[in-house]
Amino acid sequence: MRPVKKVALLHDLCGVGKAALTNMVPVLSVMGIEACPIPTILLSTHTGGYGKPAMEKISTTYIRECADHYVANQVTFDLIFVGYLGSEGMIEAVEYFLSCFPDTEVIIDPIMGDHGRYYTNFDSSYGESMRRLLPYASIIMPNITEGCLLTQTSCSENMIQETILTICKDLEKAGAKKIVMTSVPCSSGRKGIVLYENGEMQLFEKECLACEYHGTGDTFDGVFVGAYLNNKSLEESLELAHAFVYACMKESERYDYEEREGLIIERNLYMLV
Numbered sequence: 001m002r003p004v005k006k007v008a009l010l011h012d013l014c015g016v017g018k019a020a021l022t023n024m025v026p027v028l029s030v031m032g033i034e035a036c037p038i039p040t041i042l043l044s045t046h047t048g049g050y051g052k053p054a055m056e057k058i059s060t061t062y063i064r065e066c067a068d069h070y071v072a073n074q075v076t077f078d079l080i081f082v083g084y085l086g087s088e089g090m091i092e093a094v095e096y097f098l099s100c101f102p103d104t105e106v107i108i109d110p111i112m113g114d115h116g117r118y119y120t121n122f123d124s125s126y127g128e129s130m131r132r133l134l135p136y137a138s139i140i141m142p143n144i145t146e147g148c149l150l151t152q153t154s155c156s157e158n159m160i161q162e163t164i165l166t167i168c169k170d171l172e173k174a175g176a177k178k179i180v181m182t183s184v185p186c187s188s189g190r191k192g193i194v195l196y197e198n199g200e201m202q203l204f205e206k207e208c209l210a211c212e213y214h215g216t217g218d219t220f221d222g223v224f225v226g227a228y229l230n231n232k233s234l235e236e237s238l239e240l241a242h243a244f245v246y247a248c249m250k251e252s253e254r255y256d257y258e259e260r261e262g263l264i265i266e267r268n269l270y271m272l273v
Contacts, residue, residue, distance in 0.1 A: 007033055007036065007078060010082045010094055013043065017260055017261060019215035033226050033229050040086060041086050049258070064097065082108040098136045106139075110146050134176045137175070164184060179196040213249060
């Protein structure tokens with residue numbers, strides 16, 4: 001038995017502007033999890049607020065050969081996390097990667113849209129390709145926009161709970177076993193987090209801040225994955241993830257700190273020990 005659990009992270013890597021792997025690796029390390037980064041694309045910055053970043057696409061061959069190398073050396077993971085992929089070719093390569101570890105639990109954040117629409121470099125064909133990964137996932141973690149895009153549901157700020165439940169059931173039919181959906185509109189006007197498992201949906205209404213720091217979703221993912229691997233329930237994991245993100249947002253608000261810089265996570269990492 002390994003002294004620490006090991007998670008493979010298939011996600012993008014940004015040099016400046018804390019997001020993606022830059023957030024998830026330190027969070028998981030502090031939580032006692034060995035984080036194994038497998039970059040899907042290299043960026044000088046994230047894509048919000050810095051103009052067009054320098055970019056180096058990772059070849060799909062690299063992802064496939066990583067899987068082959070790990071299998072040949074009997075490397076195993078306690079969990080595989082799938083984040084930003086960026087192209088239909090990369091989705092196919094990641095599907096191959098996942099197929100090489102059929103007994104390993106998978107969590108997918110289908111990063112492809114927000115505020116009711118696809119990100120500018122994606123369209124419906126990307127969403128259709130992403131659906132192919134859902135059967136591999138024990139848990140998927142879309143925001144409400146991505147949930148709508150994956151199920152071809154109209155997205156609005158006034159969605160009723162019956163519609164959200166239908167989205168969850170449609171995702172389940174597509175192969176997702178359990179769902180943690182963020183940025184879900186609540187009747188009070190606030191945002192919430194949906195937990196769907198075993199045919200039942202719970203909505204947890206959460207306090208929100210007006211700021212929108214980059215990398216909050218990745219930080220949430222990192223804490224959730226760490227808590228889940230540390231044997232917390234899904235509800236406990238999402239509660240801890242939200243509490244940590246909220247604390248980091250409050251910390252960031254204390255300073256003259258640009259939202260594009262991402263969350264100040266460094267001063268709150270002690271909360272996860």
